[in-house]
Amino acid sequence: MTTSTLDAAAILEALRPVQDPELRRSLVELNMIRDIRVEPERVAFTLVLTTPACPLREFIVDECKAAIRQLAPIETIDVTVTAETPRSPALPDRQSIKGVRNIVAISSGKGGVGKTSVSVNVAIALAQSGARVGLLDADIYGPNVPLMLGLQDQSLFVQKREDGGEDIFPLENYGVKMVSMGLLIGRDQPVIWRGPMLNGVIRQFLYQVQWGELDYLIVDMPPGTGDAQLTLTQAVPLAGAVIVTTPQSVALLDSRKGLNMFRQLQVPILGIVENMSYFIPPDLPDRQYDIFGSEGGETTARELGIPLLGRIPLEIALRQGGDAGKPIVVGHPESASAQALTQIAKTLAGRVSMLALGAG
Numbered sequence: 436m437t438t439s440t441l442d443a444a445a446i447l448e449a450l451r452p453v454q455d456p457e458l459r460r461s462l463v464e465l466n467m468i469r470d471i472r473v474e475p476e477r478v479a480f481t482l483v484l485t486t487p488a489c490p491l492r493e494f495i496v497d498e499c500k501a502a503i504r505q506l507a508p509i510e511t512i513d514v515t516v517t518a519e520t521p522r523s524p525a526l527p528d529r530q531s532i533k534g535v536r537n538i539v540a541i542s543s544g545k546g547g548v549g550k551t552s553v554s555v556n557v558a559i560a561l562a563q564s565g566a567r568v569g570l571l572d573a574d575i576y577g578p579n580v581p582l583m584l585g586l587q588d589q590s591l592f593v594q595k596r597e598d599g600g601e602d603i604f605p606l607e608n609y610g611v612k613m614v615s616m617g618l619l620i621g622r623d624q625p626v627i628w629r630g631p632m633l634n635g636v637i638r639q640f641l642y643q644v645q646w647g648e649l650d651y652l653i654v655d656m657p658p659g660t661g662d663a664q665l666t667l668t669q670a671v672p673l674a675g676a677v678i679v680t681t682p683q684s685v686a687l688l689d690s691r692k693g694l695n696m697f698r699q700l701q702v703p704i705l706g707i708v709e710n711m712s713y714f715i716p717p718d719l720p721d722r723q724y725d726i727f728g729s730e731g732g733e734t735t736a737r738e739l740g741i742p743l744l745g746r747i748p749l750e751i752a753l754r755q756g757g758d759a760g761k762p763i764v765v766g767h768p769e770s771a772s773a774q775a776l777t778q779i780a781k782t783l784a785g786r787v788s789m790l791a792l793g794a795g
């Protein structure tokens with residue numbers, strides 16, 4: 436079959452009924468189909484997704500090919516997939532960070548639930564998908580991000596500007612740019628900052644870092660709902676917040692307090708991540724033990740009307756990866772927890788784009 440009777444306009448019309456499954460709008464109307472080329476016996480075009488981490492990439496490509504083949508039985512259809520991540524809307528009383536399209540807060544009601552592990556692995560998984568990613572470790576009470584990224588022995592480069600201000604340059608590993616309050620404060624210094632002083636530091640920190648162009652800035656928040664959380668939430672326009680819980684704490688009031696804070700400040704809740712959901716023994720990786728029951732996260736998410744972004748098993752390799760500065764999505768991408776984290780990153784990216792395009 437040749438393509439002699441076809442032109443780019445015909446291809447575009449054939450693709451018009453194909454919808455973005457999440458946005459439920461035509462790919463053509465969303466300007467996601469570009470650069471159509473019709474050659475003898477071959478059609479090629481570029482598909483511009485709304486996030487490099489699109490969870491439905493393959494599905495959309497297949498739908499496009501099927502739609503074109505309904506028009507004519509063309510064997511060779513080459514689709515070049517790229518992405519342009521939309522920018523979260525600006526808010527009148529909040530100051531955006533230059534070059535940063537979407538800021539995502541990772542929070543938890545209490546400490547030790549795995550918030551930092553989720554932040555680090557999700558950031559790397561997004562970078563692995565091709566996104567430009569930054570990670571801001573704002574958890575001054577447990578600044579473990581540098582350790583988990585294998586950057587604990589480095590120091591931040593701070594440069595004085597002519598106007599008297601300072602520029603802070605992020606460190607980078609596994610494709611993720613990172614700054615940590617911990618690196619700035621110094622590891623041996625006790626964190627004695629309170630209220631106003633801490634708030635000033637957080638603000639300085641947000642706007643002085645030279646991130647460059649980022650699709651996502653992941654912020655590892657301090658646990659709970661204190662001053663630091665309020666400052667962060669009120670300073671920058673957040674694309675949304677993720678709440679990390681464990682099966683035991685998911686039903687507790689703690690995490691609901693966090694939800695209420697974000698709701699009151701009009702920050703969209705992107706979803707709940709249930710960590711340490713079940714146990715996978717290292718010597719029997721096909722087994723899974725639901726130590727705490729298996730319904731908690733799902734039930735709570737449903738009750739609260741918030742998506743459950745995913746459940747991450749308790750796996751020794753996850754802790755070991757964090758301790759060794761080689762997070763599990765890098766060290767053991769085949770493991771159940773790495774796959775859960777990668778899927779969470781994709782779902783999250785999809786939600787952020789949906790909200791940015793006003794389709795939440």
Ligand SMILES: Nc1ncnc2c1ncn2[C@@H]1O[C@H](COP(=O)(O)OP(=O)(O)OP(=O)(O)O)[C@@H](O)[C@H]1O
Nearest residue numbers: 546547548549550551552577748749750753754757
């Ligand atoms: N799914 C998991 N499987 C195994 N170990 C885990 C898992 N999630 C977290 N951990 C381990 O639990 C400990 C606490 O995790 P992490 O530091 O990510 O939690 P956090 O909520 O950020 O804590 P903090 O409040 O201290 O910042 C770490 O040693 C981490 O490696």
